[in-house]
Amino acid sequence: MILAKEFNRNRFARDSDFTISTSKPQPPTIVQFGANDPQELARASSLVAPFCSGVDLNCGCPQSWACAETLGAALMEKRELVRDMVVETRAQLRRDGWAVGKEQDMDNPKGKSVSVKIRVHKDLRKTIDFITTVLGPDQDRHIDWLTVHPRTRSTPSSTPINLEALEILTSTFGDRVPILLSGDVFALNTLPFTSPLLASTTFTTSSPPPPGPNNNNNNPLTALPKLSGVMSARAILANPALYAGYDACPWEAVSTFMNKAARAPLPHKLMLHHLSEMCSPGMGPNKAALLTKQERAAMMACTNMVDLIDFLDEKMGGIGREGDDR
Numbered sequence: 001m002i003l004a005k006e007f008n009r010n011r012f013a014r015d016s017d018f019t020i021s022t023s024k025p026q027p028p029t030i031v032q033f034g035a036n037d038p039q040e041l042a043r044a045s046s047l048v049a050p051f052c053s054g055v056d057l058n059c060g061c062p063q064s065w066a067c068a069e070t071l072g073a074a075l076m077e078k079r080e081l082v083r084d085m086v087v088e089t090r091a092q093l094r095r096d097g098w099a100v101g102k103e104q105d106m107d108n109p110k111g112k113s114v115s116v117k118i119r120v121h122k123d124l125r126k127t128i129d130f131i132t133t134v135l136g137p138d139q140d141r142h143i144d145w146l147t148v149h150p151r152t153r154s155t156p157s158s159t160p161i162n163l164e165a166l167e168i169l170t171s172t173f174g175d176r177v178p179i180l181l182s183g184d185v186f187a188l189n190t191l192p193f194t195s196p197l198l199a200s201t202t203f204t205t206s207s208p209p210p211p212g213p214n215n216n217n218n219n220p221l222t223a224l225p226k227l228s229g230v231m232s233a234r235a236i237l238a239n240p241a242l243y244a245g246y247d248a249c250p251w252e253a254v255s256t257f258m259n260k261a262a263r264a265p266l267p268h269k270l271m272l273h274h275l276s277e278m279c280s281p282g283m284g285p286n287k288a289a290l291l292t293k294q295e296r297a298a299m300m301a302c303t304n305m306v307d308l309i310d311f312l313d314e315k316m317g318g319i320g321r322e323g324d325d326r
């Protein structure tokens, strides 16, 4: 979440909050803002539009500092304001010459999306009212898609997502707007629901695969036929190969990360943080880890990139040698 007001006013905020690679082609990138004013969101979106595929408004951040500023989850009580922000942003992008025709402009090189990420209310009727207002008319809805994090502002992330709420929201609105799930997407082969989205996924597991989706109690899994996509936060930090169907981080992911980081360096502490996530047990049921706790401690003691590369080369080489016949 980038704060729109600061982004608009301060060159240093822009430099530190938003950097992209200049090598082409780039994967689609959605820039998410925290905002509470239509002009601020529209202006910030106008500034980033040439460098991204779309903009998103954060209505889910529960942190107290954000809510105190009427940002993030506090916006779940301000549905008209959220509607006004996305309407103004879409209008500004259109004035700037971007194509904001949603599905019609999906393949348009000038196409840009405007989307919203929400949490749910304790009383789901309020969420239904919220979405109805933000969506606007079916013939020209205000947003390209909606991401739902099915927890309330005060639900801890250790509590499982509210699948019943997601089921109701996707069946109510899923034909009118693409709905994405954010929350508890830990491994694609153990999701706590069924979805046609997963039909073509090939799974790769580094340990014996669990007996199908995440269903330990033999209850039928909730079916979500109207779900359009999933988003992962905690699990993808630990396993960036999640969407390739891996249920634990493979060494190839570490190696790809190191190659990218060598070309576009990150602060060393941030490198270590990502590597520690990738080499620890992940969020899903497969708790295989690339490094032991002691090995991770040794990695964290590397004070520079050269030591880090040597350390990981040795570990990856060791893995390779284990597999051959010597």
Ligand SMILES: Cc1cc2nc3c(=O)[nH]c(=O)nc-3n(C[C@H](O)[C@H](O)[C@H](O)COP(=O)(O)O)c2cc1C
Pocket: 001, 032, 058, 060, 061, 117, 149, 157, 182, 183, 184, 185, 231, 232, 233, 234, 235
């Ligand atoms: C380190 C971290 C940073 C996050 N930053 C954002 C953010 O900037 N915007 C946002 O909408 N959600 C953010 N989230 C929340 C996630 O998008 C997501 O809704 C939540 O973590 C639940 O999904 P998960 O189970 O996949 O982690 C963040 C979560 C984590 C762990």
